[in-house]
Amino acid sequence: xxxxxxxxxxxxxxxxxxxxxxxxxxxxxxxxxxxxxxxxxxxxxxxxxxxxxxxxxxxxxxxxxxxxxxxxxxxxxxxxxxxxxxxxxxxxxxxxxxxxxxxxxxxxxxxxxxxxxxxxxxxxxxxxxxxxxxxxxxxxxxxxxxxxxxxxxxxxxxxxxxxxxxxxxxxxxxxxxxxxxxxxxxxxxxxxxxxxxxxxxxxxxxxxxxxxxxxxxxxxxx
Amino acid sequence: xxxxxxxxxxxxxxxxxxxxxxxxxxxxxxxxxxxxxxxxxxxxxxxxxxxxxxxxxxxxxxxxxxxxxxxxxxxxxxxxxxxxxxxxxxxxxxxxxxxxxxxxxxxxxxxxxxxxxxxxxxxxxxxxxxxxxxxxxxxxxxxxxxxxxxxxxxxxxxxxxxxxxxxxxxxxxxxxxxxxxxxxxxxxxxxxxxxxxxx
Numbered sequence: 001x002x003x004x005x006x007x008x009x010x011x012x013x014x015x016x017x018x019x020x021x022x023x024x025x026x027x028x029x030x031x032x033x034x035x036x037x038x039x040x041x042x043x044x045x046x047x048x049x050x051x052x053x054x055x056x057x058x059x060x061x062x063x064x065x066x067x068x069x070x071x072x073x074x075x076x077x078x079x080x081x082x083x084x085x086x087x088x089x090x091x092x093x094x095x096x097x098x099x100x101x102x103x104x105x106x107x108x109x110x111x112x113x114x115x116x117x118x119x120x121x122x123x124x125x126x127x128x129x130x131x132x133x134x135x136x137x138x139x140x141x142x143x144x145x146x147x148x149x150x151x152x153x154x155x156x157x158x159x160x161x162x163x164x165x166x167x168x169x170x171x172x173x174x175x176x177x178x179x180x181x182x183x184x185x186x187x188x189x190x191x192x193x194x195x196x197x198x199x200x201x202x203x204x205x206x207x208x209x210x211x212x213x214x215x216x217x218x219x220x221x222x
Numbered sequence: 223x224x225x226x227x228x229x230x231x232x233x234x235x236x237x238x239x240x241x242x243x244x245x246x247x248x249x250x251x252x253x254x255x256x257x258x259x260x261x262x263x264x265x266x267x268x269x270x271x272x273x274x275x276x277x278x279x280x281x282x283x284x285x286x287x288x289x290x291x292x293x294x295x296x297x298x299x300x301x302x303x304x305x306x307x308x309x310x311x312x313x314x315x316x317x318x319x320x321x322x323x324x325x326x327x328x329x330x331x332x333x334x335x336x337x338x339x340x341x342x343x344x345x346x347x348x349x350x351x352x353x354x355x356x357x358x359x360x361x362x363x364x365x366x367x368x369x370x371x372x373x374x375x376x377x378x379x380x381x382x383x384x385x386x387x388x389x390x391x392x393x394x395x396x397x398x399x400x401x402x403x404x405x406x407x408x409x410x411x412x413x414x415x416x417x418x419x420x421x
Contacts, residue, residue, distance in 0.1 A: 015398075023379075024379055024384075049408075049418055053372070053376060056357040059358060066264070071260075072260050079253060
């Protein structure tokens with residue numbers, strides 16, 4: 001048992017010896033330790049013990065070897081699987097796998113019911129979309145364009161009229177198609193601006209009837 | 223050929239890049255930087271983890287987990303600590319989690335067989351080996367808590383502040399724990415017949 005009288009300051013310095021041995025002390029602390037070691041033989045002896053421990057620890061750890069070859073490749077494969085492309089591929093694959101698993105679990109009858117239900121949903125959605133697409137806002141509120149309305153013109157185009165001609169014609173007269181084609185190739189059109197009075201509408205019809213190169217028939221919708 | 227030369231130059235330049243710069247690149251999705259960081263630190267991380275879990279296959283698995291976390295969390299790295307300190311902190315967390323899982327489960331015979339066998343007792347070892355061998359034997363016989371701090375200080379050359387960051391304790395506790403680890407080591411050596419005259 002060593003009878004080594006230690007002041008708190010000496011105890012503090014002794015506690016720093018392991019870090020002094022590895023050179024990880026701040027400069028000021030390292031200097032304090034150096035000064036103490038120069039003056040205290042017992043502290044120097046204990047520092048030698050620290051250095052023995054340090055050497056043994058390094059030898060012990062160095063003897064532990066290294067991870068086996070291929071560790072990096074395995075890591076990079078895992079990282080690749082996490083890259084955005086890999087992730088989306090995984091997500092798609094996961095969804096496909098899930099769907100396949102769900103379908104696989106269904107009996108033929110359940111599968112038939114599922115298909116019928118899916119078709120029904122699609123039909124309902126198509127109906128809703130069609131309704132929304134032909135609904136427009138008017139002063140009186142929402143109405144479907146298929147309802148007979150005043151202020152519209154029924155028009156038929158000549159058989160040889162192409163889309164470009166029709167578009168140019170509509171632009172020239174500031175008209176828009178609101179419905180069609182009905183049976184017989186009839187379209188309903190109206191002025192893009194506010195609805196015209198009856199006289200104005202008749203005048204417009206007479207003008208567009210002159211466009212015989214493209215208009216086969218035109219009349220005010222009664 | 224040109225592409226290969228260019229890649230070699232990039233790789234060579236990367237070898238001299240600081241860890242912190244590598245982590246910045248990794249945060250931006252640079253896989254080459256990831257490979258360089260892995261090559262630079264995998265052995266140290268592996269040894270640190272192996273000393274804690276004492277199971278090679280678990281240690282290998284944990285090293286992969288550590289670097290996968292680095293890939294995922296590189297953007298969160300704050301340069302307040304060094305990259306190696308950050309890596310060891312992640313490694314320590316992973317190792318302790320693995321140890322907890324292993325404690326929760328029943329250790330089966332195969333697993334026990336892979337855990338490092340301390341071999342002869344220090345008393346027997348001293349009769350047939352030199353002092354350095356006995357010292358290493360006693361280092362192995364320390365508790366995980368004491369092994370950890372001895373390794374962090376002596377092998378990984380971590381400062382008091384860095385050990386505090388890795389282990390998550392105060393700096394004074396770091397010094398106290400190191401003192402008690404060394405004291406325990408001396409007791410084991412004394413029991414093995416080597417009296418160092420300290421403490």
